Amino acid sequence: MSLRIYNTMSRAKEEFIPLHPPKARLYCCGPTVYNYAHIGNLRTYIFEDILRRTLRFNGFEVEHVMNVTDVGHMTTDADEGDDKMQVAAQREGKSPWDIARFYEEAFFSDTARLNIERPEVTPRATEHIGEMIEMIKRLEENGYTYNTSEATYFDTSKYATYGKLARLNLNEQRQGARAEVVMDETKRNPSDFVLWFTNKPTHIMKWESPWGVGYPGWHIECSAMSMKYLGETFDIHCGGVDHVPVHHTNEIAQSECSTGHPFVKYWMHGEFLLTNNAKISKSTGGSINRLQSLIDxxxxxxxxxxxxxxxxxxxxxxxxxxxxxxxxxxxxxxxxxxxxxxxxxxxxxxxxxxxxxxxxxxxxxxxxxxxxxxxxxxxxxxxxxxxxxxxxxxxxxxxQPTEEALPAEVLALIEQRNAARTSKNWADSDALRNQLIALGYEVGDSSQGTTVKRKAL
RNA sequence: GGAGCCGUACCCAAGUGGCUAAGGGAGCGGUCUGCAAAACCGCGAUCCACCAGUUCGAUUCUGGUCGGCUCCUCCA
Structure with a gap:
């Protein structure tokens, strides 16, 4: 049987047929590096790792790109510039760039420990601002944008199939369904989204652009970077299910409107990890669910x-x-x-x-x-x-229990224990066994003698 | 309010319109051991949230009820 994958776009399993065999090009939404990844985040990267390994097992040459979001793009309070990256920077007394590098390293350290292979390319958003600006320019030329006092927006009413991936019924969507969401009165349609923020004077990370000094919207980096490394149309795009209605929906809109071509052939989404039957949230203390705490x-x-x-x-x-x-x-x-x-x-x-x-x-x-x-x-x-x-x-x-040489300390304990056992001094024997176990060894006695080896797990 | 997902044994979790409803863990019994640990062997849901319906036959399809989860501009 050839490889079949579930495509969120069609809501069905489809045979995987790459655009340019034997290449299999995939893009996965990567981490936002303002804090430690939690095990729920990591689950999605495990899924993507299984995907890339399965593709390779099927003989495809995998080109896998995963972004590192090192620019804060979300704002919960326009006046304060309450940006995730910036809040972290202030909390820890570092620059946003330092914060980003620190958590990026922590992220790749975690994925390495989970045997998650590193994608071929892991571009940082801050190093692709130029590409994002170029893309917004193209959208502007094609007539899909408008400017307000706050930002440059993508006009979703200009894109007929907006919301196709998530099967959104725009009329039924409730703007600001959650209380924390800050609504921007300058938007024309509730579903319009920011391409470039311009009115954020307190934001530390900012760049020059044709629309003014500011920083990119949340979605543009994935479109700009995926196309740069994989082409205007590529095979698979992955992410967590939460990305279906907003992030990926907006990526499709801006990508297809800037190029006029289909963006992605197969969309794949990983489900959430729950604890106590509820999702782990990165912004509400999710970092206690770190891989490191499990290791500890x-x-x-x-x-x-x-x-x-x-x-x-x-x-x-x-x-x-x-x-x-x-x-x-x-x-x-x-x-x-x-x-x-x-x-x-x-x-x-x-x-x-x-x-x-x-x-x-x-x-x-x-x-x-x-x-x-x-x-x-x-x-x-x-x-x-x-x-x-x-x-x-x-x-x-x-x-394979490696035939590694046991440390002298361990050998001495084994010898003592063997002596205790031959003299049937079980109390000493058991105490010595406990010492060996505490040192991380497995001790087994059988009719063939005693074996001591390092614990595999 | 809208969209979507889920409810399988003590826990995690596959799966199928009809042979005995995977697998792992825990538990129990056994082999081994001085005793253990590990390993190995054996046992374990007459039943798939509940109620209707379709069907010769449903856990699997349809409708409803109850319960849980996710999303609707922080999120994997």
Missing amino acids: AGYDPLAYRYLCLQAHYRSELNFSLEALDAATAGLRKVYSTRPENDPFAQNEAGYPEARQRVFDALNDDLGTPQAVGLLHAYGSYRLWIEFDAILGLDIAKRS
Whole structure:
């Protein structure tokens, strides 16, 4: 079965046929680096990582671009310039640029620990202001913009298919459905959005433009940067589901109106991670749900990755420590699969079919839960290893108890314990075993003797 | 108010118009062990929120009810 993916635009699974085979070009909305990413954010990047690995497994050459949003674009209070990046800068006594670099590094450190491959290109918004201005100029030439005392806007009434992706019924949308939303009276239509802010004197990050000194609107960076690196029309655009009604809807409008061409062929969206049946919000203390806090609590980052693989990317996933514990134990089972017990060692003929079933599961809109279930059912080391190219769980490395030399301290403890055991001094033996466990080793006694090895998880 | 999603065992979570409703974890029983841990073997939903309807047959399709979630210019 060839790769099929769910396209939000058609609300159906479609066969993936790239525009320029064997290239597969995808753009993913990246982090806004004013704070630490939380595990909910990270779930989406895991999904995108699975996508790029699956594309590659299918033989495509992946060109993956992910932006780094290092300019604050949101304003909740026009007079104060209450911008996420700026608030963070003031809070921490640093410049917005320092803040952005700091959290960008933290982000890539987290993704690396989750075995999320780094996209081929990770452009920063602040380094593409020129491209954004050029794009707004084109929109202006094409007659899709208007200027007010506050900003340059995109006029959504000029774009007939506005809202197609989200199937918005503009007449039924309620402007400012949430109380916190500041409404701009200078807009012509509720759905119009800012291309370039001009009336924000207290904003620290600002640039010259044909419309005045200011900074870009929220959506323009993704359009400008994706087109720069992937062309005016490319294959796949990903992001979180929350981006469907606004961000991606606006990206489509401004992109297609500036070029006159279709923007993206397939739209894919990852569902939210929930905690206590509610989403984690970055702006309301979401940073306590950092990957680092899980690591500090003794969890392995890959256990979190494994947990995410057990749920489909288009389903909400209820996160809890209990679920993470279960994932940790499940991963341990994966790592304990031994090549010498491989069921296909005696039955070579069964391998291709098994391999195909797992592959088909993955190719059916990234069915990682089915794939993992099948892999467990087969219990084949060889199969796990082959598909770890997609799963990214470091199985080869973690499952082989490396014959690393044990530290002298550990060897001494083992020797003492062996002595205690031969003299049947069980109290000392158990105490010594506890010491070894505390040092991160697994101790096992069997009729063949005692084995001590570093814990894989 | 509008749009969309979801409700499967103790937990996480697949799935299908009709063979025994995946898989993992926990739990229980067993093998192994001085005892453990790990590993391995076995057990585990007569049932898929509830109520109608369509159908020879629905957990799977339709309608409604209840409950939960997300979005409607912070968000992955």
